[in-house]
Amino acid sequence: MFSVSAEYYDLVYGNKDYQGETDRLRGLFRRFVPEGRTILDIACGTGEHLRLLPEYQVAGIDLEPTFVRIANEKRPDGNFQIADMQQFDLGTKFDILICLFSAIAYLLTPEAILSALGCFKAHLAAGGAIFIEPFFERKEWHTGRAHITSGEDDHRKVCRLMTSDREGDVSILIGHYLIAEGIDVRYAVERHELLLLDRDQWQDFFREAGLSAKYLPEAFSSRGLYVARPFPTAPASS
Numbered sequence: 578m579f580s581v582s583a584e585y586y587d588l589v590y591g592n593k594d595y596q597g598e599t600d601r602l603r604g605l606f607r608r609f610v611p612e613g614r615t616i617l618d619i620a621c622g623t624g625e626h627l628r629l630l631p632e633y634q635v636a637g638i639d640l641e642p643t644f645v646r647i648a649n650e651k652r653p654d655g656n657f658q659i660a661d662m663q664q665f666d667l668g669t670k671f672d673i674l675i676c677l678f679s680a681i682a683y684l685l686t687p688e689a690i691l692s693a694l695g696c697f698k699a700h701l702a703a704g705g706a707i708f709i710e711p712f713f714e715r716k717e718w719h720t721g722r723a724h725i726t727s728g729e730d731d732h733r734k735v736c737r738l739m740t741s742d743r744e745g746d747v748s749i750l751i752g753h754y755l756i757a758e759g760i761d762v763r764y765a766v767e768r769h770e771l772l773l774l775d776r777d778q779w780q781d782f783f784r785e786a787g788l789s790a791k792y793l794p795e796a797f798s799s800r801g802l803y804v805a806r807p808f809p810t811a812p813a814s815s
């Protein structure tokens with residue numbers, strides 16, 4: 578999935594406003610989990626949000642080993658592991674769970690989504706909350722577009738041209754990469770598939786997983802953010 582681009586992710590997303598996003602997240606954490614001290618970043622990528630949250634104790638999981646290595650370099654005090662968000666057991670709970678930049682949409686089936694939400698819930702400490710940034714809704718996805726992004730550091734230059742397509746409710750993104758290290762230039766292609774889900778579909782998944790979720794349209798990014806917590810358990814009748 579990110580086997581080509583993981584190494585260049587922070588270059589390609591050099592213009593993404595991680596600082597602004599993290600500032601808004603911090604405000605949301607204070608509002609929803611004021612006593613929160615620990616964060617698990619699910620599908621953490623290179624750990625850029627966690628790098629900007631030094632006051633929290635952090636952990637992260639990701640499928641891609643290169644991301645886990647980079648996240649660990651950014652937060653050597655954190656606990657980062659290669660794991661699949663569909664099925665993981667870290668043996669510990671966290672006050673705050675985050676799953677950002679639409680990573681959840683890489684799960685393409687209801688079974689995978691429900692299994693992941695079950696794992697999220699199982700890792701949530703009492704009083705905690707889960708923050709999930711979704712992908713686009715079905716009507717929002719435009720096919721036939723191409724989008725260019727580039728980035729560089731002292732010795733690498735990367736140019737990515739991403740095209741958008743669709744098969745049913747699955748968006749297909751093909752990333753064409755031109756990567757220069759010094760004057761060695763190579764071309765590589767990566768295919769990404771992300772599920773397009775509407776808000777009422779998300780609410781059905783949350784309900785089925787035993788979570789109550791509030792959708793915040795603008796509080797984090799233009800994609801919105803779900804804040805989910807387990808349904809309160811009914812008091813035992815006497």
Ligand SMILES: C[S@@+](CC[C@H](N)C(=O)[O-])C[C@H]1O[C@@H](n2cnc3c(N)ncnc32)[C@H](O)[C@@H]1O
Nearest residue numbers: 620621622639640641660661662677678680683
């Ligand atoms: C768009 S990136 C987001 C990374 C990071 N959260 C951020 O905001 O920069 C999507 C991430 O999801 C990860 N991912 C996709 N499917 C996964 C899965 N089943 N389990 C764990 N990580 C997964 C990818 O490896 C990648 O790091």
